[in-house]
Amino acid sequence: MQSKPTTIKEIARLLNISPSSVSRGLHDHPSIGAVTREKIKQLAKSLNYEPNNAAILFQKGKTYTIGVILPELSEHFFSTAISAIEDEALKKNYTVIFAQSHDDYDQEVKLVDKMKNQRVDGLLVSISKDTSKFDHFEKLNSFNIPVVFFDRIPPFKNVHYVACSLESATVKAINYLLKKGHRSIGMINGPATLFASEERKDGYMQAITFNRLKFDPSLIVNCDLTEKGTIEAANQFLNHKRKPTAIVTFNDYVALFLIKHFKQLNVINDFDVVSYANLPIISYLDHSPVASVEQYPYLQGQKAANILLDLISSPNLQNQAFYNTIVESDLVVNDEKY
Amino acid sequence: MQSKPTTIKEIARLLNISPSSVSRGLHDHPSIGAVTREKIKQLAKSLNYEPNNAAILFQKGKTYTIGVILPELSEHFFSTAISAIEDEALKKNYTVIFAQSHDDYDQEVKLVDKMKNQRVDGLLVSISKDTSKFDHFEKLNSFNIPVVFFDRIPPFKNVHYVACSLESATVKAINYLLKKGHRSIGMINGPATLFASEERKDGYMQAITFNRLKFDPSLIVNCDLTEKGTIEAANQFLNHKRKPTAIVTFNDYVALFLIKHFKQLNVINDFDVVSYANLPIISYLDHSPVASVEQYPYLQGQKAANILLDLISSPNLQNQAFYNTIVESDLVVNDEKY
């Protein structure tokens, strides 16, 4: 019970050979004879030898570990993304360590630092909501730790990232609603400061102008994404001179609040709702959104992980060019891609 | 960019002192003079020195890392539990590594082994569905790696664990329904082989007999937890000679299927449904369960993590007595505990 774990040295001592031979024997190095090799392996097994990973990592200067920093693990999007990351990492025998920023910039800075101290071989990051400075990532450069951002990415191209184009997805959504006959479409957008809000707005405008319709800015209202804020936004639409017949919401939570509110007012049947998917069971609602934008968290996690593992295995590649990967998001209507 | 990270040796060389002094200086060891200490710290800062964690861990034989093995990270219960674990770990400056068994026994065995090789300081485990042998955990004993099980725990007491008493929660649920006037209560239980099914059944029977009512075994039906299985089970109740007026479902998914089915048959208003909470937004459904059993995943994760950290810091405690912690689960009716 209390006994120290078996080491290579111990095996060497018992076999009257050198530790280096034991190490080589266990790794099937050609310069160790078959007889000795077998003796080594048998003794190792019978002594329950387990390589001391800490020692190996230290020796090799590699940790075979990738770090993941994300805002909130309990959010469905992130938990399935990291689930994918772990699956991919395991295939290549990497270990995943993670930490949550809880959408706090200072915390994020600390965590990046911690990951660096842990000497992770690479880092996957989905940045926090109130991160607008990015120098905390630059330190990683001098430690040769590659970073791949996913989903919540910085607003410039000279980094590796994987993300969805919410813009093109929004175009799809608006086009779908237009085809369904809607002529006045409202949008409950997020805070204006968010890049994600901008993308949605751009997509909206793009679709409207492409279809040679007049763009009415008052049909897009910003919202703090709370239930109260959603209700206020919704009420604006009810009193609107060109009352919309369809509403695009920033995410499923907003859609949830909206639907609840409209049901209470008994006007839910006057609207088609389109949302961006993050709650898997929302389709079970009575008046669920007619369509939703699927952002494929598993796929995003998978791609991001593989890019990172690529960068790790070929370090020369790291600052040559940047992976800017866009995962096409789909509009899903009744379980069918659109 | 390509430069190697600064080491203690490097600092020592530049300052013409010994590495040990640098180490001690950085740690405010009393045997280093104030002047030297400051010189060391300043140079360290200006050279961007960062301690090499791998080296420290190796040296100390501790990794300050706890491992978490769970079935499926994308399930809400587990993602919030591990979220709590990470929060607690961070407070004590521990790092979390995790892996998913995907409810596969063989995978679980491999992962336990991997965690052991990583020399985690401790392990938190929620066992996979088809795990019935437990010897893969015993190896950890000889490496002095404490294990705390949570939620999905082995069926014996001589291990550390944190879990909910689904039995007492079920009693509460049945009592609530009885008080509401229901006299025939159905239960869609899980597979008979599951411990969780047994607990629910025991709770059911206990409440019924305590209230001096007759127990009718045909009111509890086992189910494979699929949509199809749920519908079959539901239909049994519709044709039952003592047609129940309330139904307790194994989990929220089953409740979801049941409600959907009953809505289609237009009989949903004939039933009160009670479920075990795992889908946070189910209460937004039109005919959502009238009550649900809250199992507090965050709290469970928190407690399990703290127990593990306790065990790590006082190793002598490890095999003396076992933490068998029960988190009381509550019946939640309209956001109020019952």
Place this chain on the structure above:
DNA sequence: AAAAACAACGCAAACGTTTGATTAATTTCG
């Protein structure tokens, strides 16, 4: 038969940090 090739293993350094035991220099006290 001498030279070359090969097989099987040992030696020792290295990775970066910590720590118990020492030493050297300075101060304090009786």
Place this chain on the structure above:
DNA sequence: CGAAATTAATCAAACGTTTGCGTTGTTTTT
């Protein structure tokens, strides 16, 4: 003023593993 105590720093070993190089013998080549 000499002995003891204090201060400030050094030395060297240790943690477990890997790896380039060197050293034996033995076998093959010409």
